[in-house]
Amino acid sequence: MSRIGRLPIVIPPSVDVQIDGKLIKVKGPKGALEFSFPKDITVSMQNGILNVSRPSDARIHRALHGTTRALIQNMVTGVSTGFERVLEINGVGYRAEVQGKNLVLNLGYSHPIVVEPPTGISFDVDPKTRQIKISGPDKQVVGQMADNIRKTRPPEPYLGKGIKYQEEKIRRKAGKSGKG
Secondary structure (H helix, E strand, O other): OOOOOOOOEEOOOOOEEEEEOOEEEEEEOOEEEEEEOOOOOEEEEEOOEEEEEOOOOOHHHHHHHHHHHHHHHHHHHHHHOOEEEEEEEEOOOOEEEEEOOEEEEEOOOOOOEEEOOOOOOEEEEEOOOOEEEEEEOOHHHHHHHHHHHHHOOOOOOOOOOEEEEOOOOOOOOOOOOOOO
């Protein structure tokens, strides 16, 4: 059996879970999410604990078992505590600011880049440390938004300028002369 799939999902008291056929709805203090799980997978709730099970040991069922359980766990975690990604800006003159809900990036281009957040996503910019915090209840949307912002000016290997994840290490290269 799947090691991830067989783990129970404990529902915090502040989270409400409803299972309607093959649709699961999770509502909490940070928002509401829903997910339509595969028809072969069974989700049952007893005493505030969700269990995900599969009908057989077929390869497709094993794959869907762990994936479904992980997605439901991410939904429960997202609506109770939320997810956050932190990006760092490196480079002279590069900066970011929040105007209303939008994120405005000045990254050395001839124009500022305006990033509009999808529903449920919020931006927070610390100008002193030059960090952008992206937060929201949906882990997939937070990660995709962070990647879209990073793609506007990815870090380059010679000077290290650009936008990078906080935990990312940039492999630096020596210049033409080989000094470094």
